[in-house]
Amino acid sequence: MIKFLDLHKQKNRIASRIDGAIKRVLNHGQFILGKEVLELEKKLKEFSNAKHCITCANGTDALVLALRALEIKENEIVFAPSFTYVSTVEAIKLINAKVCFVDVESDTYNICPSKLEDSINYIKKLGLKARAVIAVDLFGQPANYDELKKISRKEKLSLISDAAQSFGAKQKNRKVGELCEITTTSFFPAKPLGCYGDGGAVFTESTLVANKIKSLRSHGQGKDKYDNVRIGMNSRLDSIQAAILIEKLKIFDYEINIRNKIAKFYKDNLSEKIVCPEVKKENISVWAQFTIRVKNRKKLKENLNKNGIPTAIYYRNPNHTQRPYKNELFIPDSMNNTIRLSRAVLSLPMHPYLNLNEQKKIVKTLNDFYEKK
Numbered sequence: 001m002i003k004f005l006d007l008h009k010q011k012n013r014i015a016s017r018i019d020g021a022i023k024r025v026l027n028h029g030q031f032i033l034g035k036e037v038l039e040l041e042k043k044l045k046e047f048s049n050a051k052h053c054i055t056c057a058n059g060t061d062a063l064v065l066a067l068r069a070l071e072i073k074e075n076e077i078v079f080a081p082s083f084t085y086v087s088t089v090e091a092i093k094l095i096n097a098k099v100c101f102v103d104v105e106s107d108t109y110n111i112c113p114s115k116l117e118d119s120i121n122y123i124k125k126l127g128l129k130a131r132a133v134i135a136v137d138l139f140g141q142p143a144n145y146d147e148l149k150k151i152s153r154k155e156k157l158s159l160i161s162d163a164a165q166s167f168g169a170k171q172k173n174r175k176v177g178e179l180c181e182i183t184t185t186s187f188f189p190a191k192p193l194g195c196y197g198d199g200g201a202v203f204t205e206s207t208l209v210a211n212k213i214k215s216l217r218s219h220g221q222g223k224d225k226y227d228n229v230r231i232g233m234n235s236r237l238d239s240i241q242a243a244i245l246i247e248k249l250k251i252f253d254y255e256i257n258i259r260n261k262i263a264k265f266y267k268d269n270l271s272e273k274i275v276c277p278e279v280k281k282e283n284i285s286v287w288a289q290f291t292i293r294v295k296n297r298k299k300l301k302e303n304l305n306k307n308g309i310p311t312a313i314y315y316r317n318p319n320h321t322q323r324p325y326k327n328e329l330f331i332p333d334s335m336n337n338t339i340r341l342s343r344a345v346l347s348l349p350m351h352p353y354l355n356l357n358e359q360k361k362i363v364k365t366l367n368d369f370y371e372k373k
């Protein structure tokens with residue numbers, strides 16, 4: 001049976017190592033901030049070349065911690081794409097700031113730098129205070145950080161990379177985690193690097209930000225546990241999840257490689273009637289999703305489903321159209337790509353354990369659907 005994501009095959013491959021890792025934590029009993037957490041932070045830092053890595057409870061908290069470390073105040077503006085998982089913008093509202101949605105590029109699905117500039121001018125005209133930009137590396141491909149950095153430097157905005165879907169990816173041979181002053185990620189099980197529960201991390205080049213986040217994740221801790229210097233949160237990664245991630249990180253490069261091979265197979269073999277995702281030549285994606293654009297999506301999805309091929313729609317409802325975010329800002333009628341994409345995208349099965357016969361069946365079923373009409 002073809003699975004959209006197959007975590008069982010991955011687990012079977014490393015089952016004994018995972019069991020051993022969990023057992024070691026059960027034996028030493030340091031379930032919170034145990035030595036595995038420190039070891040994982042060190043390994044993630046080495047893997048990504050980031051200066052600091054602070055793990056936390058999930059990817060949404062990672063964003064909240066980053067925004068709080070920047071001390072963004074109530075009603076200040078944070079720019080973010082609308083075409084993303086809801087967490088990106090939820091985090092902005094959780095700190096009581098205001099969202100200004102920005103349209104995405106139609107080919108990479110990532111925030112559009114020139115539309116960001118338009119949005120910054122729009123906010124200035126409204127007399128509001130812009131503070132930060134959250135770029136999302138949607139489906140595994142880094143956003144255009146060269147341009148985004150230029151704009152945010154010029155406008156004195158902080159730039160955060162929401163890399164929940166792209167940890168492990170590269171841009172101009174630099175790793176996600178070192179592309180931006182602050183990068184956040186998620187270890188939710190379905191992400192390219194996932195644990196067996198919730199988990200997340202913040203990467204930063206700034207020692208000041210790193211120290212603030214370490215304090216914030218443990219109730220605003222100062223010198224010790226009972227010295228509290230700010231209002232914090234409870235957002236730590238469990239030692240058991242850290243132990244699992246240490247094992248999964250060992251096979252992560254191999255898995256990224258296979259994901260890229262599968263993406264290449266899809267691209268080389270899918271009919272021209274199907275628009276495949278485009279990865280810019282300076283980028284290497286981790287293919288959190290392989291998301292095509294099609295006409296007749298509803299019928300295609302039904303047909304694939306009938307043939308035992310699961311698919312998913314990320315994202316059907318852009319955030320600027322969802323009820324809790326209706327009062328946030330965006331340039332009127334500027335969300336053309338976002339709306340067009342939300343009506344056309346379809347994500348195909350993508351995981352490192354999808355075998356060649358399964359890939360062939362998926363391609364054939366898709367091509368038959370468009371050629372036989």
Ligand SMILES: *Cc1c(COP(=O)(O)O)cnc(C)c1O
Pocket residue numbers: 058059060061084085087088136162164165185186187188198199200
């Ligand atoms: C998954 C995801 C998050 C949130 O991660 P959680 O660990 O589920 O809180 C944030 N942003 C994006 C783009 C995501 O895909």
